[in-house]
Amino acid sequence: MNNLCHFDFLKQLVETPSPSGFEQPVQRLIRQQLEPLADTIETDIMGNLIALLKGTGGPTVMLAGHCDEIGFMVQFVDDKGFIYFGAIGGVDPHLSPGQRVAIHTDQGDIAGVIGKKAIHLIDSKDRDTVINLKKQYIDIGCTSREEVERLVSIGDPVTFAVGLQPLQGRRVTARAFDDKMGAFVVTEVLKQVKNNGGMAADLYSVSTVQEEVGLRGGITSSYGVNPDIGIVVEVTHATDCPDVEHNGIGRVELGKGPVIARGANVNPMLFRLLVETAKAENIPVQIIGVPRATGTDANVMQLSRGGVATALLGIPLRYMHTPVETLDLNDLESAIRLLTASLTRIHHHTSFVPV
Incomplete structure (x- = not known):
C-alpha cells in the first residue's frame, strides 16, 4: 500500500x-x-x-x-498422539495433506503438520485419489494421547501456518x-x-x-x-x-x-x-x-x-x-x-x- x-x-x-x-x-x-x-x-x-x-x-x-x-477444528486424538480434525468452511481436501498448520490453544499456538504418506508407499492406482478429510491427521510431534491432551483441547481451531508474502509488482499472497x-x-x-x-x-x-x-x-x-x-x-x-x-x-x-x-x-x-x-x-x-x-x-x-x-x-x-x-x-x-x-x-x- x-x-x-x-x-x-x-x-x-x-x-x-x-x-x-x-x-x-x-x-x-x-x-x-x-x-x-x-x-x-x-x-x-x-x-x-x-x-x-x-x-x-x-x-x-x-x-x-x-x-x-476457513480452517479446521480438533475433534479426536488417537492413542499414538495423532490429531483428527474437521473442516471449518469450504476446505479443499486436495490441499491439506503435507501442509504446516497452527493449532490455536488457550496457552498459545502449537505447530503441527498434516501427515502425508510418501509417494513411494502409495500404489500407483491410488496416487490420484483424494484423501478423505476424515482420514487426514495432524502430527505435532507427540507420542501419546496424554501428551497431546496436555497441550491441545477438543474444539481448538486450526489454520494453515502461512503469512502474507509479497510477489512481483503490487501482488501479494496469503x-x-x-x-x-x-x-x-x-x-x-x-x-x-x-x-x-x-x-x-x-x-x-x-x-x-x-x-x-x-x-x-x-x-x-x-x-x-x-x-x-x-x-x-x-x-x-x-x-x-x-x-x-x-x-x-x-x-x-x-x-x-x-x-x-x-x-x-x-x-x-x-x-x-x-x-x-x-x-x-x-x-x-x-x-x-x-x-x-x-x-x-x-x-x-x-x-x-x-x-x-x-x-x-x-x-x-x-x-x-x-x-x-x-x-x-x-x-x-x-x-x-x-x-x-x-x-x-x-x-x-x-x-x-x-x-
Missing part, C-alpha cells in the same frame, strides 16, 4: 487467526484501529464488530466485510484474504470519511463473523443495524489465470480495479451510483453479471427486515480458499477510493427505490 501503516494493518489482519466462530483476536485488532475514530463501537452477541460514524441526519449506510476464514481484505477495506473507508470531515449519512463499518459457515453474522448485523443502504466488500474469482474459464463468471483481472456486481442481488440505483462515481473519479472498475443471489453477506443484507438497497463490491482474487490466495494491492486502494467517494454522494434526499 502507499501508506506503510496500512500495509502493516493488512498484514496483521491476514496473519491473525480467525476461523469461523473464533474471530475474537482479529476483531480486537480492528477495534484498536477504529476506537479512536468512531462515535460508537460495539461487539454484538454474535461477535460482529459494529462501528458508527454519525452523519448529519442522512440515511443509514452499512459497509460490511467478513473477518472469518491465506485468508477471503475476506479479511473486505474487513480491511471497510475499516479504511471509515478512517477516510472521518479524515475528510464526515458525511451526511450515518456510516456503519461492520466486520461480520461466520460468513464461511452460512452468512450468519451478516444476517444478525443487518437486522441489528437496520440500514437503508448496504455495501458488502468481498473477494470475487479472478479469471486471468490458466485454469479458470471466463464463461459463467466474466472477465475479471487482477490490477484492473474492483468488481461491481450487477443482478437481482444488487439495487440498480446503487449500482448506477458506484459506476458513475468511478467514472467521475477516474477509478478503474470491472463489472460482472450475477443472475441469481450471491453467496455473500449481500444476499442476506438485501433481504433483511423490509429490504435494503444493497450492492456488492468484489476484489479480484486468484486461488480462493487455498493457502496462496493472491490479489493486487492496487485493487484494494481503488476500492477504498471508490467507496469513500460514493458515500459523499449519498444525501438526505437520495432515493434508491428502483424506478
